[in-house]
Amino acid sequence: MISAYPGTAVRAAEQPLLDAGAGPELMQKAAYGLYRAAAGLLLRRRGRIYGSKTVVLAGAGNNGGDALYAASRLLARGSSSTAVLTAEDVHSAALAAFRGRGGKVLTLTEENTGTVLALCRSSDLVLDGILGTGGKGGLRAPAAGLAVLEPARLRRGQAPAVVACDLPSGISADTGAAPGAFLRADLTVTFGAPKTGLMAGPGAEAAGQIECVDIGLSTHLEAPGIQRLEAADIAGLLTVPAPGDHKYSRGVLGIAAGSAAYPGAAVLATGAALATGVGMVRFLGPEPVRRLINLQHPEAVCAESAVAQTHVQAWVAGPGAGQDEDQRQRAVDAMASGLPAVIDADAISAVVSSLGPQVILTPHAGELTALLTNLGKSTDRAAVEADPLSHVRRAADLTGATVLLKGWATLVAAPGGPVYSQAEATPWLATAGSGDTLSGILGALLATDSAGPGGPGHYARLAAAAASIHGRAGALSALEGPVEASRLPAAIRRVLAGFLQS
Ligand SMILES: NC(=O)C1=CN([C@@H]2O[C@H](COP(=O)(O)OP(=O)(O)OC[C@H]3O[C@@H](n4cnc5c(N)ncnc54)[C@H](O)[C@@H]3O)[C@@H](O)[C@H]2O)[C@@H](O)CC1
Numbered sequence: 473m474i475s476a477y478p479g480t481a482v483r484a485a486e487q488p489l490l491d492a493g494a495g496p497e498l499m500q501k502a503a504y505g506l507y508r509a510a511a512g513l514l515l516r517r518r519g520r521i522y523g524s525k526t527v528v529l530a531g532a533g534n535n536g537g538d539a540l541y542a543a544s545r546l547l548a549r550g551s552s553s554t555a556v557l558t559a560e561d562v563h564s565a566a567l568a569a570f571r572g573r574g575g576k577v578l579t580l581t582e583e584n585t586g587t588v589l590a591l592c593r594s595s596d597l598v599l600d601g602i603l604g605t606g607g608k609g610g611l612r613a614p615a616a617g618l619a620v621l622e623p624a625r626l627r628r629g630q631a632p633a634v635v636a637c638d639l640p641s642g643i644s645a646d647t648g649a650a651p652g653a654f655l656r657a658d659l660t661v662t663f664g665a666p667k668t669g670l671m672a673g674p675g676a677e678a679a680g681q682i683e684c685v686d687i688g689l690s691t692h693l694e695a696p697g698i699q700r701l702e703a704a705d706i707a708g709l710l711t712v713p714a715p716g717d718h719k720y721s722r723g724v725l726g727i728a729a730g731s732a733a734y735p736g737a738a739v740l741a742t743g744a745a746l747a748t749g750v751g752m753v754r755f756l757g758p759e760p761v762r763r764l765i766n767l768q769h770p771e772a773v774c775a776e777s778a779v780a781q782t783h784v785q786a787w788v789a790g791p792g793a794g795q796d797e798d799q800r801q802r803a804v805d806a807m808a809s810g811l812p813a814v815i816d817a818d819a820i821s822a823v824v825s826s827l828g829p830q831v832i833l834t835p836h837a838g839e840l841t842a843l844l845t846n847l848g849k850s851t852d853r854a855a856v857e858a859d860p861l862s863h864v865r866r867a868a869d870l871t872g873a874t875v876l877l878k879g880w881a882t883l884v885a886a887p888g889g890p891v892y893s894q895a896e897a898t899p900w901l902a903t904a905g906s907g908d909t910l911s912g913i914l915g916a917l918l919a920t921d922s923a924g925p926g927g928p929g930h931y932a933r934l935a936a937a938a939a940s941i942h943g944r945a946g947a948l949s950a951l952e953g954p955v956e957a958s959r960l961p962a963a964i965r966r967v968l969a970g971f972l973q974s
């Protein structure tokens with residue numbers, strides 16, 4: 473499990489060490505870690521550091537100091553380096569060290585921004601040391617003009633590797649929100665502990681890979697802002713059938729999905745649930761959809777009954793339900809059943825407050841916007857996308873349900889409890905029907921869950937595990953070309969086989 477902390481918490485943890493005079497030592501540890509990571513990247517990209525070209529973007533604070541010291545070490549290994557100062561007062565000792573190793577220095581202005589961008593683009597490496605945890609708001613002019621710089625991962629062809637020092641400049645270290653212009657990186661080397669802002673919203677997209685350098689703060693940190701499940705955590709959440717099991721004891725999942733208008737969603741959710749592994753799927757829906765399910769998934773048991781007449785351990789309701797009134801009623805009944813229930817897509821509009829954490833809502837940003845607005849907290853999609861962490865937390869607290877907000881980094885918030893972020897996905901997963909397969913995976917995990925509610929956050933952990941399995945399946949599928957939702961179940965099986973063998 474990776475734990476991320478708000479920038480303010482990390483700063484508070486640093487304070488006793490700073491008061492004890494350890495500031496310069498901490499900075500050297502941070503700079504050394506940044507140098508190691510940047511050197512590793514240069515070696516992977518071009519085989520050697522000697523002869524490489526580096527640009528350091530250095531702002532007024534300690535973040536600029538870290539970056540300048542790291543660049544000094546690269547100068548010592550034969551890299552040629554230019555420091556671009558984005559503020560008048562940069563860390564004087566670090567700048568002197570950089571100059572002492574032969575680094576060139578220029579000051580960024582609005583007039584020379586084009587020249588600086590060209591210099592960055594023709595270099596091998598850009599170190600972003602403009603703003604760290606002391607940043608307030610987005611990048612201001614003239615540094616805002618550098619936000620168009622694309623890191624190598626987002627540009628085909630020649631582009632510099634961009635390494636962010638502690639966090640991408642312009643991103644809120646507490647929330648991942650981007651109040652204004654910000655820089656994107658290929659790699660973020662973060663100090664002491666990952667910041668919450670690296671795992672949510674624009675911050676998660678901007679950070680690229682995350683590497684954490686231990687500078688000795690861990691004993692001073694409490695209460696993570698966000699957690700991320702790793703492979704071992706997910707493997708530990710999966711229930712494997714035991715020799716004495718039968719199909720009912722393994723877990724039966726009820727799926728109320730699809731409508732005459734959208735039958736495919738039901739097929740996708742069912743296929744993903746079966747691939748994740750359940751004792752049985754009981755499928756409820758209108759006749760044309762049942763016929764399709766019978767053809768595609770003959771193992772599913774189909775009926776047109778009501779939720780109360782259907783004996784299952786968990787529900788999925790909503791994918792492709794459209795305006796079908798019976799499906800809407802099933803979603804309402806599933807939410808009221810007390811059983812774990814995934815409420816997706818069209819069924820989210822039936823959500824009321826006072827649900828329990830066993831109800832898991834799975835909106836995308838547009839659906840979350842509508843949900844919050846329906847609950848009297850009017851907002852718009854742009855606001856949700858700019859700061860998804862605050863919005864997902866608010867939705868969980870308002871409804872009492874667990875809320876999974878889909879996106880590049882999928883966030884899961886338990887009401888009043890922990891937040892998880894999973895970012896294993898690929899943008900190729902942004903394709904119609906992909907969300908339906910996520911519902912199926914999560915439904916199967918809930919139906920087969922043998923651990924039961926293990927305290928606050930149990931359902932959020934299962935939802936985070938589902939998001940991770942889904943993301944990994946998408947990434948695996950994308951190795952063979954653009955992702956088609958109907959091919960995800962095969963990839964889900966391969967991902968799970970990997971977890972179960974490990
Ligand atoms: N404090 C410590 O013990 C350590 C700090 N470290 C580094 O220090 C960083 C924090 O340093 P600071 O507190 O100096 O903060 P920053 O380096 O983030 O810079 C804050 C400075 O930037 C200015 N500023 C803030 N927002 C701005 C904006 N939007 N546009 C332009 N200027 C803006 C402020 O006036 C202030 O001068 C961390 O992110 C990390 O990189 C590391 O060296 C590890 C140890």
Ligand SMILES: Nc1ncnc2c1ncn2[C@@H]1O[C@H](COP(=O)(O)OP(=O)(O)O)[C@@H](O)[C@H]1O
Nearest residue numbers: 878879880897898899901902904905906907908
């Ligand atoms: N840019 C992205 N990068 C990675 N994954 C994404 C991105 N955009 C969307 N996804 C994922 O794709 C899925 C899309 O779900 P959703 O919007 O509900 O689609 P649908 O309703 O068509 O099935 C979600 O799991 C989401 O996390």
Ligand SMILES: [K+]
Nearest residue numbers: 600603639641
């Ligand atoms: K930075």
